[in-house]
Amino acid sequence: MKLSIGIVGLPNVGKSTLFKILTKNEVNIANYPFCTIDPNVGVVSVPDERLDQLAKMSKSAKIIPAIVEFYDIAGLVKGANKGEGLGNQFLTHIRETDAIVMVLRVFKNEEIIHVENSVDPIRDMEIINTELALKDLESVEKLYKKAEGESKIGGTPAQKQAIKDFEAVKKIKSVLEAGQNLNTPEFAEALENEKVAALNLLSGKKQIYLLNGKLEDVSEELKKKIAERLARSSFSEGGGGYVIMDLSIATDIPELVKKAYEVLGLISFFTTGEDETRAWTIKKNSKASQAAGAIHTDFEKKFIRAEVVNWQKLLEAHSASSGQAGWSAAKQKGWMRLEGKDYIVQDGDVMEIRHG
Ligand SMILES: Nc1nc2c(ncn2[C@@H]2O[C@H](COP(=O)(O)OP(=O)(O)OP(=O)(O)O)[C@@H](O)[C@H]2O)c(=O)[nH]1
Ligand SMILES: [Mg+2]
Known part of the structure; x- marks a missing residue:
């Protein structure tokens, strides 16, 4: 967008x-x-x-x-x-x-x-x-x-x-x-x-x-x-x-x-990994499937679920774990959630989209 x-x-x-x-x-x-x-x-x-x-x-x-x-x-x-x-x-x-x-x-x-x-x-x-x-x-x-x-x-x-x-x-x-x-x-x-x-x-x-x-x-x-x-x-x-x-x-x-x-009622969510960390702009109150569509139109239709964690929580989990990747540290702490297509994406969410 x-x-x-x-x-x-x-x-x-x-x-x-x-x-x-x-x-x-x-x-x-x-x-x-x-x-x-x-x-x-x-x-x-x-x-x-x-x-x-x-x-x-x-x-x-x-x-x-x-x-x-x-x-x-x-x-x-x-x-x-x-x-x-x-x-x-x-x-x-x-x-x-x-x-x-x-x-x-x-x-x-x-x-x-x-x-x-x-x-x-x-x-x-x-x-x-x-x-x-x-x-x-x-x-x-x-x-x-x-x-x-x-x-x-x-x-x-x-x-x-x-x-x-x-x-x-x-x-x-x-x-x-x-x-x-x-x-x-x-x-x-x-x-x-x-x-x-x-x-x-x-x-x-x-x-x-x-x-x-x-x-x-x-x-x-x-x-x-x-x-x-x-x-x-x-x-x-x-x-x-x-x-x-x-x-x-x-x-x-x-x-x-x-x-x-x-x-304009817009928010940002993030994707992050070794290749790139990227900000995506979406309308407030967008569903997880629509957010996936912002990344790729195909992802909206083929959306399965999203792994979601707030950006601050992710960083916190990362710094609390000694050297462990933030993502798995957040999983271990139970801070990472699995969300379905109707989840309302929040400003500052870090997401990993699973799609077919
Ligand atoms: N003192 C002061 N001068 C300013 C300020 N902002 C702009 N100027 C000066 O005002 C003049 C015009 O600024 P521009 O930004 O070109 O104005 P503009 O609105 O684009 O004008 P047009 O393109 O002619 O419509 C320049 O000499 C600027 O340096 C400010 O905040 N304070
Ligand atoms: Mg001008």
Whole structure:
């Protein structure tokens, strides 16, 4: 499972700086708006302390971390949907992503130009969310006409479905026109409609707010606004949905990646051996057979059982035993469990899958 995230925000707020920290690749950064004119895609490995420890235990030849793909695109400005700035054509580059990181500038620095001439993250957040919704409205309007037409073709077996599709499109359109947040439980069903889902609407995606600056630059009001925006959304359990990072000095990305996993409801499990220690990304509440399917599609169908032990328990068993391999030490201690296909995999499980 490959996770992908699009970075959005006004020009000059630090998107490419973030991208550079993430990928440690040289990308085009300069102190002027619109310096990014091509989409930059970076593949980032997910930092995970657990992987290194397991690899050390197993004396693995390779470590294979989970990966996240980040897309850096040009900044959006107010009126982008009407062709202002570089327009919003770059938004199509992040249509396929799983989530959006919205970079908001909270840092104060007179030398760095702000396209709106003042530092006001609440205003900026509104501008970007509005532009995302307006971009979506463009695609929804096209579909609306088509779906309306199809729903009126009477007497065909397909009409029933066509009417349902039209209802879903209509609902989404009215929400976007009202400037409301699409990513809330009440619109989940309409968003899942096949025709609507195919549009990959931007404002239906999960959001993580990256507040670029220092802790003391972040006002309570901003936190409140973000909380309000995310409160009704289906991922509010993720807690907050924002991270504060001073991109001018940041070196560390685990917090952001952790937040992305949280917001997207993802967890990691591991496989470990002499060849490799590897992290696998799956949805929370996945069954053991589905986890096996993440490794190889065949394993899901041919799943027999899984040997499972928590990563910490495995290491503990290993260090308690003198030189014995962790896996057999964990077996001896009775910490390793045999689980069937319906077992719900937990974050940090180390698994060995038996399959036919
Ligand atoms: N002081 C300070 N400057 C920053 C920070 N983050 C970014 N900058 C500076 O702001 C300028 C713009 O940063 P970029 O990362 O290129 O901005 P961008 O959002 O990618 O801009 P566009 O590509 O034009 O949309 C650069 O000169 C950065 O060095 C920060 O946290 N503090
Ligand atoms: Mg940029």
